[in-house]
Amino acid sequence: MIQAIDRAARVLTSLQGARHLGITELAAILELPPSTVHGIVKSLQAHGLVAKEPGSQRYMLGPALLKLSNVYLDTLDVRARAMRWTRELARRTGLSARLGAELFDEVIIIHHNRRPDGSQQMLETGLTIPSHASALGKVLLAYHPSAADELLAKPLRSLTGDTITDPATLRLQFAQIAERALAFEEDEAVLGESSVAVPVADRSGSVIAAVSVVMPSSEWPPEAGVLNDLRETARNISRELGSSSWPPAVSPRDDD
């Protein structure tokens, strides 16, 4: 791990949390001398990764990140393949559909189809949710035992009163999820919202993403038809990715 790059990444992460920060504030967060931080920030700024906010001497994230992120999304094979199927899923179920991938201890939504009822809903692509509090995340963890172990070693944050933070309970859920290829979540991330998720596998048979539908908790539990549509969606995407069978198997414990 090269130190300067590590520090640069931590600058980005700090700005991600705090939006606007001056050099001194950043220096305090990173526990580094201001002059050191200044050098890092200037280097990032030269590439558009951070920007000085106009009319102030604070810094914020830069526009180059938006371009990079756009290319990232374009690069994702899963996403390209999944889009038409999740659109169909949203249409058939009348619910909001999400495609999520792992990002450390969170799930990041890499594609989102809003529920087709015409109401104003924000586009959720790019949002992250702690894995243990989302159906998407639980699926990914259930099929990735090493990631699950790591996550469960830390104390878990509660987002709503209903977020499950007990490692034993979660471990039990993971076992059930891997068995049924189906994960649930009831009011665990956002009060009034619940969701169901299924795994998506690639050519090698490993789970690389998850698909979910989100519904108002008042409509919980989902009908059997919804679960079938979900399963069909995941099966279709996985097939397009070259996966020979679905549901997939739990990954062997190979980190890297």
Place this chain on the structure above:
Amino acid sequence: MIQAIDRAARVLTSLQGARHLGITELAAILELPPSTVHGIVKSLQAHGLVAKEPGSQRYMLGPALLKLSNVYLDTLDVRARAMRWTRELARRTGLSARLGAELFDEVIIIHHNRRPDGSQQMLETGLTIPSHASALGKVLLAYHPSAADELLAKPLRSLTGDTITDPATLRLQFAQIAERALAFEEDEAVLGESSVAVPVADRSGSVIAAVSVVMPSSEWPPEAGVLNDLRETARNISRELGSSSWPPAVSPRDDD
């Protein structure tokens, strides 16, 4: 400029261009020894900024960029203020509306409202267009003489047969744009598409963004009503940002 961070940023830029690259390929592009590149890539990977693509030994951009970019968009005051006005602009004109900001020699679209005719159109947020080939870019350049000078010093790329690449012609256009607070572009970026843009100023009176409407070149030129709607939109956004007057004045030549 700290070398390691500069190299890391160049790794990201290379992956932005090539999507998937192995260590050796990256090393060739950056003209560095593979072992050096390997260290950089591993450091970026540890933060999710690059990811190893599954089932291959190549690397691609990582999911952390999507999260950063999402926060970047949330951070942008202009964007938050502009959204309701550009929506209204798209509704009134029946055209696609864009909000753009400067990113080196390009404009990056930081918000996009599709034309309200119900047709399938891709979301353009995050796309970049060479400044000299877009109305958005020309506005930003016209109000930013130092950026314009830098750009015109390099040879300009032609995107369509109609892209203007002659520095003298562009300089003339910039002068007219600054005078009328209005920039045009006819088939210069994409054949069959033309656009008109106006500047958005902030509290300090400097131009920080531009708004445009895009139309099929067959409908060119835009009616006077469209131009008025555009101006009203820019004026409203600028006012919300604390700008005391509109149209704005050309920036004094202060770089930083």
Place this chain on the structure above:
DNA sequence: TCGCATATTCGACATTATCGAAAGGTGTTC
């Protein structure tokens, strides 16, 4: 206008990134 706090510059120093060589994988060819 003054004074304080924060950003920025500069340069000596030692830490730290760098790069060559060698080892370990992976895919390909015959």
Place this chain on the structure above:
DNA sequence: GAACACCTTTCGATAATGTCGAATATGCGA
């Protein structure tokens, strides 16, 4: 199916490079 070739990855000595304290400049608030 085995051997080859290429690529990725590891390791450690070297010196280039980032680091950090002090000094300066800049901006902000009173």
